[in-house]
Amino acid sequence: MAAHTPAPAAPRARGRRLGSTVAGLLVLGVMLFPLYWMLNTALQPEAGLLQVGPVPTGLDLSGFSKALADQGGNLLTSLVVSLGAVAVCLAVSAPAAYGLARFGLRGTRAIVFGTLITQMVPGIVIANALYTSYVDLGLVNSHFGLMLADASLGIPFSIVLMRAFMVSIPGEVVEAAQIDGAGPVRTFVRVVLPMSRNALITSGLFAFLFSWSDFMFALTLNTTDDVKPITLGIYQYIGAHVGDWGAVMAASVLSAVPAAILLVLAQKYIAAGITGGSVK
Amino acid sequence: MTTATDTAAASAKTPEETAAPDPARLRRRRRLAQWGFVAPAVVFMLLFFGYPLVRNVVMSFQHYTPKTFFTGEAPFNGTDNWSAVLQDALFGKALWHTLVFTAGSLLGQFCIGLALAVFFSRRFPLNGVLRSLILLPWLVPMVVSGIVWRRILDQDTGVLNTFLGALGLSGDTPWLTSPDMALLSVILVNIWIGIPFNMVILYGGLQEIPGELYEAASLDGASAWRAFRSVTLPMLKPVITVVLVLGFMSTVKILDLILALTDGGPADATQTLGTLTYQNSFVQLDFGAGAVVGNVLILISAAFAVFYLRANRTDGK
Numbered sequence: 001m002a003a004h005t006p007a008p009a010a011p012r013a014r015g016r017r018l019g020s021t022v023a024g025l026l027v028l029g030v031m032l033f034p035l036y037w038m039l040n041t042a043l044q045p046e047a048g049l050l051q052v053g054p055v056p057t058g059l060d061l062s063g064f065s066k067a068l069a070d071q072g073g074n075l076l077t078s079l080v081v082s083l084g085a086v087a088v089c090l091a092v093s094a095p096a097a098y099g100l101a102r103f104g105l106r107g108t109r110a111i112v113f114g115t116l117i118t119q120m121v122p123g124i125v126i127a128n129a130l131y132t133s134y135v136d137l138g139l140v141n142s143h144f145g146l147m148l149a150d151a152s153l154g155i156p157f158s159i160v161l162m163r164a165f166m167v168s169i170p171g172e173v174v175e176a177a178q179i180d181g182a183g184p185v186r187t188f189v190r191v192v193l194p195m196s197r198n199a200l201i202t203s204g205l206f207a208f209l210f211s212w213s214d215f216m217f218a219l220t221l222n223t224t225d226d227v228k229p230i231t232l233g234i235y236q237y238i239g240a241h242v243g244d245w246g247a248v249m250a251a252s253v254l255s256a257v258p259a260a261i262l263l264v265l266a267q268k269y270i271a272a273g274i275t276g277g278s279v280k
Numbered sequence: 281m282t283t284a285t286d287t288a289a290a291s292a293k294t295p296e297e298t299a300a301p302d303p304a305r306l307r308r309r310r311r312l313a314q315w316g317f318v319a320p321a322v323v324f325m326l327l328f329f330g331y332p333l334v335r336n337v338v339m340s341f342q343h344y345t346p347k348t349f350f351t352g353e354a355p356f357n358g359t360d361n362w363s364a365v366l367q368d369a370l371f372g373k374a375l376w377h378t379l380v381f382t383a384g385s386l387l388g389q390f391c392i393g394l395a396l397a398v399f400f401s402r403r404f405p406l407n408g409v410l411r412s413l414i415l416l417p418w419l420v421p422m423v424v425s426g427i428v429w430r431r432i433l434d435q436d437t438g439v440l441n442t443f444l445g446a447l448g449l450s451g452d453t454p455w456l457t458s459p460d461m462a463l464l465s466v467i468l469v470n471i472w473i474g475i476p477f478n479m480v481i482l483y484g485g486l487q488e489i490p491g492e493l494y495e496a497a498s499l500d501g502a503s504a505w506r507a508f509r510s511v512t513l514p515m516l517k518p519v520i521t522v523v524l525v526l527g528f529m530s531t532v533k534i535l536d537l538i539l540a541l542t543d544g545g546p547a548d549a550t551q552t553l554g555t556l557t558y559q560n561s562f563v564q565l566d567f568g569a570g571a572v573v574g575n576v577l578i579l580i581s582a583a584f585a586v587f588y589l590r591a592n593r594t595d596g597k
Contacts, residue, residue, distance in 0.1 A: 017402075017403065017404040017405065018404070018405070020399075020402050020404035020407075021404045021405050021406050021407075021410075023399070024399070024400070024404065024406065024407065024410045025406075025410065027396065027399070027410075027414070028410050028413055028414055031414050031416075031417060031472070031475065031476070032413065032414075032416060032417070034417070034425070034428050034429060034432060034472070035416060035417065035420065035428070037428065037431075037432055037439055038428045038431075041431060050437060051437045051439075051442055052437075052439065091320075092320050092321045092324050093321055095316075095317040095318070095320070095321070096317060096318050096320065096321030096322070098317055099314055099315075099317030099318035100318060103314040103317070103318075105311070105314055105315065105318065111318065111322060114325065115325065117585065118325055118329040119526075119529060120529045120581040120582070120584075120585050121329050121332070121333060121578065121581070122532075122533035122554065122557075122574065122577050122578065122581065123533060123535070124533065124535050124554050124557045124558055124574060124577075125332060125333070125336055125533075125557070125574035125575075125577060125578055126328065126329065126332040127561075127562075128332070128336055128339070128557060128561050128567060128570050128571055128574050129331065129332035129333075129335035129336050129339065129571075130328070130332055131561070131562075131567075132335070132339070132567065133331075133335070135349055148328075149328070151324075152324070152325075152328035152329070155321065155324060155325065155328075156325065156329075159321060183313075184310075184313055184314065184317070185313075188317070209419060212421065213420075213421035213422060213423075214421075215421065215422065215423040215535075215536045215539075215540075216535055216536060219539075219558075219562070220558070220561075220562055230421075231421050231423045231424065231536075234423065234424060234427060235423055235427070235539070235540060238427055238430070245431055248427065248431075249428070249431065252424045252427060252428055255420075255421055255424050256420045256421070256424060259416065259419035259420050259421075260416065260419075262419070263412065263413070263415060263416060263419060267412050270412075270415065270419075271412065271415075271480065274415075274477065274480045274481065
């Protein structure tokens, strides 16, 4: 790594390294400033439409309690829909990734190519057509309908990522299971899935984040207040509560919590997902 | 779908029947079972990606009105939608905004992302922690980022103007409320969102470049800038292509961010093909017109996809 940096030549090199750390902290500060400001505004709900102080003067959680009262149900909706989308996504894409990695079926190349190509279909185009079909099928304003649509956000990504991993599972391992009398389903469940644990976790995390962040399907596939994920809730909130930025920002903070938790707890999976899903 | 899975379960017994006399039939059964793994995903993707593509083309020749969803009637009207949309001045504007937005966003994201990737290739304390924390803006839902920025960019009480005012610069810039500024502001916010993604992928690419190349370059007396141009950029080219193409695909169809920041306003100054599709279909309930704009969006993406595949092929992959 970074072999072009000369070997540490004593105190001067150390000074330069610390200088880099300071510069890195500055960069991070600039990049994270908007998120800090979100938290800061959320903690000063009384500021309303006035200017907000650079640091909160006290711990005023009334913005959060208002946001929870107004948006708590929407957070729950987001959670339920996202977990459902993850389940659908993994159930559909894990077997497919294995099949495309191992079976050498005719058409494998075309399917993999098609999977990659789906990433260029604009979501709003999908929503346009999906809405009319959802009306016919009675799936508008339903948790299940939104769950399926959100699952579609993660499926191509998961197939690409898991397939890349499963290709690298040594053939002997799979064959050994087959000699022991296991059929394809049992081999997949007992041998392949446990070995692919990391790829599964990464795919699941990203499917969750895609679904949790989804705004477009939430906006277009729901016409009533029955199913309202947090993204849609916050969007409509600024229309109705434009004077109450404290509560709006508190709701925003709550909606960013899963991303922050996952980034801290599952850092290595996130990094693996970003590179693995794009540079196959 | 169900039948295929059933066969998969049934054929789990096949190895016990290895003595079965007809190997051709056995092989066919095994093939069927294997298709059972792949079929659900294929069906799902056909329904959620293939079908909408086809349906949008059909819809663009149909007359949708608010009544359509009660009566179920959307009669074909030839090329009426196409001529109406393409002759509307707003379409030309939206197309132009989309191109400016995409080009501006990609340029900013890529240049800053590359600079940060090079910066983080140095070794210094806390490097890994800082590099992963910088991902946070990219992971927060885009609408939420948009709304936070809407507050920051507020002309009278936003912190950016307060800060600029304190520095003695113009402290009342109408970032989002002036038709001349709004598109630029939206681009700047999108650059902020895209930097982490560009940085992570480019950083990964930089780590793959063998260090000996830099040693050779410095033995030849090459300056740091020269080494960057003659070693880093050419070696990074495949990764650069991937980053730019993926960036293009996700930027050209932008919707969330613009709705959260400006709703396409003021005076349509930030209307793009994505927001125009949304407006036509889900605000005016003219799904035919929405489909026309959506199809144009797809054509642009497809043209770029072809370009991408060409580029990949010439790289000899």
